[in-house]
Amino acid sequence: MIKNKSILSASNLSVGYRSKQAETTIVSDISISFNKGELIGVIGVNGSGKSTLLRTLSGLQPPLKGDIYLDNTALQHKNPKEIAKAISLVLTDQPISKNLTVKELIALGRQPYTNWIGKLSNEDKTAIKKAMQLVGIEELADKFCYELSDGQLQNVLIARALAQDTKLIILDEPTSHLDMYHKAYVLQLLSKLAKTTGTCIVFATHEINLALPLCDKLLLVKDGKVSFETPEYHITNKHLNTLFPEDLISFNETSKQFIINSN
Numbered sequence: 001m002i003k004n005k006s007i008l009s010a011s012n013l014s015v016g017y018r019s020k021q022a023e024t025t026i027v028s029d030i031s032i033s034f035n036k037g038e039l040i041g042v043i044g045v046n047g048s049g050k051s052t053l054l055r056t057l058s059g060l061q062p063p064l065k066g067d068i069y070l071d072n073t074a075l076q077h078k079n080p081k082e083i084a085k086a087i088s089l090v091l092t093d094q095p096i097s098k099n100l101t102v103k104e105l106i107a108l109g110r111q112p113y114t115n116w117i118g119k120l121s122n123e124d125k126t127a128i129k130k131a132m133q134l135v136g137i138e139e140l141a142d143k144f145c146y147e148l149s150d151g152q153l154q155n156v157l158i159a160r161a162l163a164q165d166t167k168l169i170i171l172d173e174p175t176s177h178l179d180m181y182h183k184a185y186v187l188q189l190l191s192k193l194a195k196t197t198g199t200c201i202v203f204a205t206h207e208i209n210l211a212l213p214l215c216d217k218l219l220l221v222k223d224g225k226v227s228f229e230t231p232e233y234h235i236t237n238k239h240l241n242t243l244f245p246e247d248l249i250s251f252n253e254t255s256k257q258f259i260i261n262s263n
């Protein structure tokens with residue numbers, strides 16, 4: 001393997017599911033490299049394999065084939081604590097204890113660093129405060145999570161990921177329950193955080209119109225394969241024009257947006 005600067009890379013990776021009876025490949029021939037400060041959107045139709053890919057890249061499920069490298073070390077040779085210090089995850093509908101206060105929930109991001117009784121050091125407290133400042137939610141610190149709106153909760157989960165102090169944050173559909181304004185807010189926030197903190201942020205999304213102008217790269221998942229390029233490259237090479245059946249929506253190359261076809 002050639003050593004490089006990438007935070008996470010994969011070569012000839014296949015992802016999918018294995019049971020006693022069969023092996024089902026969902027996406028194959030994946031060769032990718034994620035770098036510092038990049039905002040990467042993972043896009044594709046329902047069921048194309050975005051979540052399967054993100055779960056595999058974050059070590060939650062084993063690859064069917066190929067290798068994943070985290071800081072140039074094979075992911076399978078890292079223990080869960082080492083992975084938690086390198087990758088933080090924000091998954092859709094992940095169970096969280098809403099009886100915690102915002103500050104307590106964000107403190108859970110420090111688990112890979114705290115001792116066995118979970119006592120927070122000064123460094124942990126500083127990281128929690130900084131994460132709340134970066135997301136702009138200091139005034140929510142003492143609220144209970146059950147008191148939050150979906151948009152506020154999403155911001156808290158992003159702050160928890162930041163408190164984990166990892167080089168890579170992976171989010172699966174971070175805007176799924178949000179209104180139009182808050183979808184734009186969260187994606188703008190991710191873009192700002194990638195640039196200001198140098199964290200590589202990878203997120204699966206159906207908000208392609210919002211992701212297009214913000215992302216440095218788009219990982220397009222289609223028909224069991226991926227294409228990993230800049231948005232401009234995808235547009236120039238007409239990759240977006242065939243992403244969906246063209247009877248209802250089409251990609252407008254002038255506005256660089258998907259539009260609903262009028263009758």
Ligand SMILES: Nc1ncnc2c1ncn2[C@@H]1O[C@H](COP(=O)(O)OP(=O)(O)OP(=O)(O)O)[C@@H](O)[C@H]1O
Nearest residue numbers: 017024026044045046047048049050051052053204
């Ligand atoms: N635990 C599982 N066991 C077997 N197959 C699964 C499992 N989870 C998902 N799949 C299958 O893998 C394929 C890809 O699913 P996945 O959830 O990764 O797609 P997705 O692109 O994230 O979809 P969506 O946009 O709807 O969230 C689907 O055909 C799905 O049925």
